[in-house]
Amino acid sequence: RKEVEQDPGPFNVPEGATVAFNCTYSNSASQSFFWYRQDCRKEPKLLMSVYSSGNEDGRFTAQLNRASQYISLLIRDSKLSDSATYLCVVPYNNNDMRFGAGTRLTVKP
Amino acid sequence: NAGVTQTPKFRVLKTGQSMTLLCAQDMNHEYMYWYRQDPGMGLRLIHYSVGEGTTAKGEVPDGYNVSRLKKQNFLLGLESAAPSQTSVYFCASTAGTEPLGPSQYFGPGTRLLVL
Numbered sequence: 001r002k003e004v005e006q007d008p009g010p011f012n013v014p015e016g017a018t019v020a021f022n023c024t025y026s027n028s029a030s031q032s033f034f035w036y037r038q039d040c041r042k043e044p045k046l047l048m049s050v051y052s053s054g055n056e057d058g059r060f061t062a063q064l065n066r067a068s069q070y071i072s073l074l075i076r077d078s079k080l081s082d083s084a085t086y087l088c089v090v091p092y093n094n095n096d097m098r099f100g101a102g103t104r105l106t107v108k109p
Numbered sequence: 110n111a112g113v114t115q116t117p118k119f120r121v122l123k124t125g126q127s128m129t130l131l132c133a134q135d136m137n138h139e140y141m142y143w144y145r146q147d148p149g150m151g152l153r154l155i156h157y158s159v160g161e162g163t164t165a166k167g168e169v170p171d172g173y174n175v176s177r178l179k180k181q182n183f184l185l186g187l188e189s190a191a192p193s194q195t196s197v198y199f200c201a202s203t204a205g206t207e208p209l210g211p212s213q214y215f216g217p218g219t220r221l222l223v224l
Contacts, residue, residue, distance in 0.1 A: 004151065008149070034212060041218075042217070042218075043199055043215035043216060043217050043218055044152070044199070044215050045215070046212045046213070049212060087151065087152075095140065095142075095157050095159065095165070096154060096157075096167065096168070097142075097154065097213065098151070098168075099144075099151030099152040099153070100151050101149055101150050101151045102151065
């Protein structure tokens, strides 16, 4: 099993849609998790952190299921500007962050 | 405040050539990292540093060396480039070990092509 696995997509959704991505991880000792956003040919940027059961920031909700070892990212009311690749990140220790390969989202008019 | 910068932005090397990638940050961060990103794969940690004068191996360190002589700079060296090292290289930094894990600031990346 890969340390961090994501559905690569692509997810193609219309504006206004709700879309969810899942990420599974293998290290049961991980305590915190991150979602990063990466635009084409750009650097990753932190989108959300997940420390307990979940986190919500505007249209974005991240949830954590420790028992099943997965994290989800829900985007409501999708905007064209949400088109990007979303990276799931799981620390394996404080200095070793393991990245998923990313899920590509395209929001269409 | 420039954040994290990387030099060069793009480079083409021939097999066997050497080069050094420079990462600089002006946020007084203790921790710095070098990653590589390949198509269809997540970022993979090459080496990292927890402070000036210290370095440690990450997930994929072979073929690379690093140095952290100054707190603000983290250098990544390729002594003898191979085509397998064609990739996009990202540098990142973070203030330190936050209670629940670090959130990292990334540089814009260096695209390296080894022929």
